[in-house]
Amino acid sequence: MDFEIVNGNITSLETECLVVGIQADATLTPSAREIDQAASGYIQEILNAGDIQGKSGETLLLQKVPGISARRVLLLGLGKADERSDRGSRKQITAAMAVIKSTSISSAVFALDKQVGADDDLYRQVRQLVEWSGSELYNYDETKSKKADPLKLELLGIVIGEDDNEIAEFALLDGVALVNGISTARDLGNLPGNVCTPTYLAEQAVELAEEVDNLTTTIVDEDEMAELGMHSLLSVGHGSEQPSKLIVMEFKGAQADEKPHVLVGKGITFDTGGISLKPGAAMDEMKFDMCGAASVFGAVTALCEMQPEINVVAIIAAAENMPSGHATKPGDIVTTMSGQTVEILNTDAEGRLVLCDALTYAERFEPQTVVDIATLTGACIIALGHHATGLLSNDDDLAAELLAAGDQAADKAWRLPLWDEFQEQLDSNFADIANIGGRAGGTVTAACFLSRFTKSFRWAHLDIAGTAWNSNGKAKGATGRCVPLLTQYLLNQSAGDASDENGDD
Structure with missing residues (x-):
């Protein structure tokens, strides 16, 4: 149409x-x-x-x-x-x-x-x-x-009145790009886990790069991840026959020396909970556990059409979390790419295990900002329902920019605290950090875990567990959130970067 x-x-x-x-x-x-x-x-x-x-x-x-x-x-x-x-x-x-x-x-x-x-x-x-x-x-x-x-x-x-044609045409093209980006995210989210595997996501990223001149895709396989020391990410896929993938898409819309903004998406293509098996009711909806990755795909798709003057790196940590004789067990300890060790007390808290290594990997790009997007905690649904995305950040300015972008795009987020008091809940007797901190403040302690791997850059975490999909009736399916928020944020960053280059305040 x-x-x-x-x-x-x-x-x-x-x-x-x-x-x-x-x-x-x-x-x-x-x-x-x-x-x-x-x-x-x-x-x-x-x-x-x-x-x-x-x-x-x-x-x-x-x-x-x-x-x-x-x-x-x-x-x-x-x-x-x-x-x-x-x-x-x-x-x-x-x-x-x-x-x-x-x-x-x-x-x-x-x-x-x-x-x-x-x-x-x-x-x-x-x-x-x-x-x-x-x-x-x-x-x-x-x-x-x-x-x-x-x-x-x-x-x-x-x-539209003729005097407003130019801005209206610009808005129309951006709107179409957003429609296509949101549809991409919804399509990926709605696909079943036997189709949308980590390998399938990697193939989609390669195909997209073949269609866009200033987009390149690199796939890091399990052997390469092992060489990099990404044993936390790898631990999540141990129980699955589907190989895990780290998917890296680089959009180059600005000068080569301009540092990029990085998006990191959780791509658990199906989440059984692993050995800490989830209840059977509504487990089919765990195909949506890769909606963070889907929203990153959607934002990149929109960017490729809009072509703003900005460099963006999109990193997707893709794995399938299954129980088997090879699966990671509660009590196992893994070493992350950063060198920190993690005691895995619950294998169903797997999203943070793939994200932490992806966040460490992002350091090599010397990013201006890093934003991760994940269907991370059911606690976020209890806190904010299905209306707002949870936002936590180690940088007040970045948090404010994301909140403003959400308001502009009518894709709202709400900031939750990231206080040091919560960090103590992640103490472990046997490793540097535990992967869960108990029921209290679950969304915050999950972000506290990720914050241990983001000390070298400005970072924010978006928990879309309550907004990524609808569960009921004919409306059941992926929503495409938070493609509008992410795209608006990057458009704003592009405009800001251009102003900085021109010497504007």
């Missing part, structure tokens, strides 16, 4: 569906008023009859409205101006797309007069309209024998 910016008089637009807004208390927006005038008061008559009140997300589809060229008009409730928010805007776009998808409409045009959203930032409004409408068209059928019917909607337009 294609997106485009549309100019001109909306009454003469040739489209199968024109979407216009109705504010609370049945108040016409400028575009709705323009349609109403061309239709000799037809829209106002419908409002007077009480068929739609303008509540947020309310819809009414009209056929053959007189005086205009559009075949249909979809009235979309925008609610009260002082109550608008990102959540409300997404609800409205979702409602409109539900109507569009339920018909045979092949083209639709949104004419919402910059009134969707909590502010009047045109770039943000256009990008989010593209991102959210595109996400509503996502459909997973990769492993189904009967594929989804071809998408009927071929074109989605957005009405």
Whole structure:
């Protein structure tokens, strides 16, 4: 499907569906008023009859409205101006797309007069309209024998005044890149563990690099990891017949001497818990334990389309955690790439074991910043539910930048403390550190563990255990979070780096 910016008089637009807004208390927006005038008061008559009140997300589809060229008009409730928010805007776009998808409409045009959203930032409004409408068209059928019917909607337009064309086109392209990045993350997350193995992830990274000139991929295999001393990462895959992989993608959008920003993704392609076996209920959802890696893939995919002036290294620690006679046991001690030893008290706390070696590996790139993304702890769901990603960091400025990026991208995170008091819970009688610190503060102690391997750089940890997938009903599946947050963060860093080079404050 294609997106485009549309100019001109909306009454003469040739489209199968024109979407216009109705504010609370049945108040016409400028575009709705323009349609109403061309239709000799037809829209106002419908409002007077009480068929739609303008509540947020309310819809009414009209056929053959007189005086205009559009075949249909979809009235979309925008609610009260002082109550608008990102959540409300997404609800409205979702409602409109539900109507569009339920018909045979092949083209639709949104004419919402910059009134969707909590502010009047045109770039943000256009990008989010593209991102959210595109996400509503996502459909997973990769492993189904009967594929989804071809998408009927071929074109989605957005009405913009000609003076705003340049910024709108820019926002549209960025929105499309985000749609593709989010879809990539969702596709990888939704694939079953017998398809999406560490080797499969490595193959996808190699294929992506073959398509993009300034992206290179390096795969570090188990023999090379052993030579590097990455015995913590390797310990997680001991029980599996699937070989572990360290996947390194380097995006070079800036000068060669500019230090990169590094993303590190947890790629546990299936997590049984190992010897510390998980309960059987909902264990199928442990295919989503690689959604941190999937979000990194998604962000890299978006970057490859956007081509910002920034260098980014994406590192994915991929392994399968299985029980067998070769599996790591509770009480085993492993030596990490950093030289620190770890007593593994619970083999189901495996994400931190692969991430710690990946974080140490990141040091060789002399990074400006390092952000790891992982479905790391169930405790994060207890703390924040399914609405916000957990954020912990050893650098206040970096934490603030990530929080701001999350707000900009409507992909929110919330910062949790990383205090020294929590570190004591990781004390071990037999190694330098234990891999768990008990039930209390589980999200924090997991981040405390990772912090032991990040002392040489600015680092933040994103725990997406509560946001990476939905568990219920027809909505079950990967969400693609936090691709928008990561991409926005990197775009902001790119803009900041360019300002620094120009000598700007």
